[in-house]
Amino acid sequence: MERQIISKKKQVFSVEPTKLSPSEVFTRKYTSHLVPALKKLNMDKNSSQINQVTVKHEVDMALALSAQEFAWGRFLLQKLSSADSKSSSSNQTQILERSNDEDGEIEEKMKELQELLPGGKEMNVEEMLSEIGNYIKYLELQTSALKTIVQDTT
Amino acid sequence: MGGENHEGEIRLNHGDDESGISRVGITSMPLYSKADPFFSSADWDPVVNGGGGGGFSSSHYPSMGMDNPGMSCFPHYQTGSSSGYHDMPASLLPFGDCGGSGHFLGSDKKGESVGRLVRAGDGHQVSDDVVLGGASPARKRRQPEAESQWNKKAVEEYQEDPQSQKKQKNDQSKEKMNKESSQSEEAPKENYIHMRARRGQATNSHSLAERVRREKISERMRLLQELVPGCNKITGKAVMLDEIINYVQSLQQQVEFLSMKLSTVNPELNIDIDRILAKDLLQSRDRNTPTLGLNPFTGFQGTVPNISTSTNPQYNSLPQTTLESELQNLYQMGFVSNPSNMSSFSPNTGN
Numbered sequence: 001m002e003r004q005i006i007s008k009k010k011q012v013f014s015v016e017p018t019k020l021s022p023s024e025v026f027t028r029k030y031t032s033h034l035v036p037a038l039k040k041l042n043m044d045k046n047s048s049q050i051n052q053v054t055v056k057h058e059v060d061m062a063l064a065l066s067a068q069e070f071a072w073g074r075f076l077l078q079k080l081s082s083a084d085s086k087s088s089s090s091n092q093t094q095i096l097e098r099s100n101d102e103d104g105e106i107e108e109k110m111k112e113l114q115e116l117l118p119g120g121k122e123m124n125v126e127e128m129l130s131e132i133g134n135y136i137k138y139l140e141l142q143t144s145a146l147k148t149i150v151q152d153t154t
Numbered sequence: 155m156g157g158e159n160h161e162g163e164i165r166l167n168h169g170d171d172e173s174g175i176s177r178v179g180i181t182s183m184p185l186y187s188k189a190d191p192f193f194s195s196a197d198w199d200p201v202v203n204g205g206g207g208g209g210f211s212s213s214h215y216p217s218m219g220m221d222n223p224g225m226s227c228f229p230h231y232q233t234g235s236s237s238g239y240h241d242m243p244a245s246l247l248p249f250g251d252c253g254g255s256g257h258f259l260g261s262d263k264k265g266e267s268v269g270r271l272v273r274a275g276d277g278h279q280v281s282d283d284v285v286l287g288g289a290s291p292a293r294k295r296r297q298p299e300a301e302s303q304w305n306k307k308a309v310e311e312y313q314e315d316p317q318s319q320k321k322q323k324n325d326q327s328k329e330k331m332n333k334e335s336s337q338s339e340e341a342p343k344e345n346y347i348h349m350r351a352r353r354g355q356a357t358n359s360h361s362l363a364e365r366v367r368r369e370k371i372s373e374r375m376r377l378l379q380e381l382v383p384g385c386n387k388i389t390g391k392a393v394m395l396d397e398i399i400n401y402v403q404s405l406q407q408q409v410e411f412l413s414m415k416l417s418t419v420n421p422e423l424n425i426d427i428d429r430i431l432a433k434d435l436l437q438s439r440d441r442n443t444p445t446l447g448l449n450p451f452t453g454f455q456g457t458v459p460n461i462s463t464s465t466n467p468q469y470n471s472l473p474q475t476t477l478e479s480e481l482q483n484l485y486q487m488g489f490v491s492n493p494s495n496m497s498s499f500s501p502n503t504g505n
Contacts, residue, residue: 038416051417054417055413055414055416055417056410056413056414056417058413059409059412059413059416105392106391106392106395109392109395109396109399110395112395112399113395113398113399113402116399116402116403116406117402125371126367126370126371126374129371129374129375129378130374130377132378132398132402133374133377133378133381135402136378136381136382136398136401136402136405137381139402139405139406139409140405142409143405143408143409143412146409146412146413146416147412149416150412150415150416150419
């Protein structure tokens with residue numbers, strides 16, 4: 001809904017929409033999601049309530065909204081919308097202590113990857129591998145966008 | 155032109171159905187010994203070697219290496235156009251191994267036609283004619299008797315290719331997959347991954363499907379290799395997976411760290427989106443596309459720089475000058491100065 005509005009507006013904005021590379025599209029979408037959200041956060045809670053969790057939540061939400069064309073994006077959005085205050089940073093729990101001696105060593109690693117990817121557990125391995133590909137790319141984009149935002153405000 | 159020749163030849167050969175094939179096959183054998191100078195003859199050799207060397211990575215066809223050099227002609231089949239060959243050489247494998255692939259046609263005609271036969275692009279017609287000329291009964295008859303042999307010796311894998319003569323191949327692979335042999339009419343063109351059992355491997359449908367799946371997985375792994383920096387030299391799934399995991403984790407940690415930083419500086423948040431976009435694109439432009447040669451802040455009107463469409467996973471965002479200026483204007487109108495609009499765009503309206 002909002003995203004569609006945004007994308008429609010985006011098309012209105014852009015002179016030649018077809019020439020936008022997907023990374024650009026994503027970056028614009030992402031920042032257009034995140035920055036207003038942060039501002040709203042800023043305005044709403046003018047006390048120092050702005051803790052990291054909410055910011056992270058917004059960050060992830062912006063990512064999810066900007067990546068709706070991917071399964072992991074949709075899953076992330078679902079997860080974030082349903083569990084509002086859930087901290088998604090728990091994804092980074094180290095799962096590395098697995099036995100490496102099983103013949104399913106590679107499967108173990110696949111499972112790890114699956115846990116890293118939002119929604120990965122519901123996918124089969126092949127899907128997961130392709131989703132991981134664009135997840136990585138979009139994570140990189142998100143990182144650079146965040147860096148820019150942070151630099152801009154410091 | 156060559157294709158036409160082939161058609162004629164093939165029709166000739168396969169007009170006799172089995173006998174034709176067997177004849178061809180048999181004649182291919184002595185030819186095989188002659189094959190080597192033939193192989194080295196003009197057209198074929200570079201194609202063969204090119205296919206053998208660069209056509210596919212070793213991981214793709216592990217069994218290729220162990221077979222005779224004739225087998226290297228198979229990579230041609232990878233390309234969509236030449237993928238029709240699988241049938242013909244396969245049929246002759248029992249007789250003369252891969253060498254027969256070219257030979258069976260060349261046996262009767264000049265060698266040049268054989269060369270052309272195997273080369274990509276000519277395969278279409280040839281195989282098509284094989285399909286049609288060979289007639290379904292021939293195919294059916296051919297397959298059961300040679301199927302077991304084919305399965306062991308053919309080395310093929312096709313990517314999805316809806317066009318061309320896949321009809322016949324559909325039948326072939328379907329038969330192999332389903333163990334049924336009565337497909338007289340051509341199957342509709344579909345997206346298939348056609349697998350042929352490799353030498354010495356089991357041929358039941360389960361393992362074939364398994365192999366398809368594994369090939370898919372390794373292909374995705376290869377793509378991932380390009381994405382993750384510094385993984386070019388890594389071979390091996392486990393190590394590669396480790397790297398990917400580490401990279402994803404590090405990216406996620408980076409995001410976390412940055413968001414933490416963001417939360418600390420948030421109170422001073424009076425940024426303009428347009429500035430961020432400009433900066434971001436500027437940065438990524440510098441980082442990724444060394445040869446843009448276009449400053450986004452000059453020359454607003456008119457020509458939009460040519461975008462190298464991102465065919466590769468690496469993102470190289472090229473700023474659009476006109477686009478950017480438009481965006482700047484509109485963002486200023488739409489976003490910054492109008493809080494009501496912003497709230498509508500806020501992702502957490504539910505709060």
